Amino acid sequence: MVNKPEMVDLLTAGMRGASARQRAIADNIANVETPGYRRKTVPFEQALARALASGDVPASLQTKVMMPDTTPVDDKGNNVDIEMEVGELVKNSSTYKTYLRMLSKVYRQMELAMTVQ
């Protein structure tokens, strides 16, 4: 069981990852018609899992933006699929919201502990 500060680190790392992904998705949607554009992905969950397995502090975790160039492209050399991006966006906002709610819950618990007379 993680203690409170570690939980805050974890949740903020997750939120940073989710907001980096949000930017990548916005980039992808903006470039849906750009010739030669390849979609960006932010695989931060894997990075977070690796960091946790090696016992690192996730607070210092860097989110990397990947641009895989092996996926099939259309006739303009573009591999962005608008349906896929919207789906990712929807999932990502849901993930972000969950992290945010959990973070506020953790803080509220701390506050509660401090106000006990």
Add this chain to the structure above:
Amino acid sequence: MASIQGTSPINIAISGLRAENRRMKVISTNIANSATTRGPDGKPYRRQMVQLSTDPDGGVTVRGVARDLSTPLQRVYEPGNPDAAEDGYVEMPNVQLPVEMISLTEASRSYQANVAVMKRYLEMVDLTVELLK
């Protein structure tokens, strides 16, 4: 959040959206070519259909696009047409506009249904997330 990853209903709905998108492309090709007497092979255009398969995870993929070779081509008497045969008949594509229009409605309704699944699932997840408030 592991439940949102992998084969979530959202991913399945996305596969549905992509399949319907592809289907709509094929239908628009059929409609645009409803009078094309020279397709890519130099013969009259034949209507195309998407072939769908179920993914192991429950989603759908477009296996391929096949040409409808069983519905006969329509023969229209048009002696002035440069593509007309000796007897004055021109072979026209086997595209029937009413059929295509129905497929179009079907495709757009299925697209809407997949969007509805996505929305409803999100509402459900939101209910749970709001418990953390």
